[in-house]
Amino acid sequence: MLIDSKKTLVIKIPKVLSVESVDKFHEELGALINQGPAMLELDCSRIDLVTSSHINLLWEARTLCLERGIKIKLCFVSSGLIRVLKVLDLHEIFLGDKNELPEDALHQDHMEFQAIGEFKLEFRAEANSITRALAEFRRYLSKLNLPMKGVIELEIVFYEVVTNIRLHSGVSSDATIMFNANSLKNKIVMVFTDQGKAFDPTSKEQNFDPDKAIKEKKKHGFGLTMITRMTNRMTYERRDDRINVLTLEKHWR
């Protein structure tokens, strides 16, 4: 913790967010806030890999400060963090005018190694909720500057997976589907979690024959084929005999 003459206090955001480091951060933050500074600077220099937990921590700090009438400012902000804040529409809130940042704020560039955007959703296994969730996911994708075909495929994969959960996993419409997407340099990783009955899509053979499907007037059962063809890697895990975790990766060249 540093204190300067203008009653601006500085706190470092931990590099790794473990239970211990977050507890310590909260403790230190509380102590700083109790000193009643005019400004609290959140030093982001230790953040190598931006995660949603970092963003949550920034948000918590901001909320606590605003409640006490304390201004906040981020310093030593990497371009990776800036990009994540932009993806989440939080850059105006945290960064305001970019020119107000310290000169060295934009100098660090770890983009090749950093996550550029983590995205989380929790929604009900119900058609309207799924539609809204898809709209949110679409909004997230639109900010990642991905190729159009890739975006379309990701939207479809998302829709097909959650629709399969809704229609075939036996969950009620009140059940929660959890979704997490993490966009890295060359790929996006999507994790779907639900508590429906076990279903391992990786064990299903994919032998879609268009000619046969048309001749047989087949109207259903193409979803898994689309998911498989539109992603590069699929893994499935059944946890504690009650939780399905489906992880899908889509790679970029």
Next chain:
Amino acid sequence: MGNKPISQKKLNDFTLVINPGSVLDNNNAHEMVEIITVAQDKGFKNIILDMTDLEFISSAGVGSILGTIETSREAGGDIILCNAAESILHVLEVLDLADYLTVKNNLEEAASLCS
């Protein structure tokens, strides 16, 4: 993305033009199948799917088309897709459907097959 509903208009005694709207997914694929099936039962051997407004198609949407094509072909007609956006065509390509579907650039070209 809006939610423009499915609409239809008669082109001639044997041809019905159907606009699937902006989204063709699990929520309306069954409606699409019903509209096509009713039209086929009424003697419209040709169905033109004018995809001008279509922005999103799911597997159920694709299924609503695939599952009804053969009936039209058995009657000597076809289901013809037109005005499809690149994103929609891409979905069809992923499923290797290019060789099995009749796709035209616009309504005029599609209608020329239905005279």
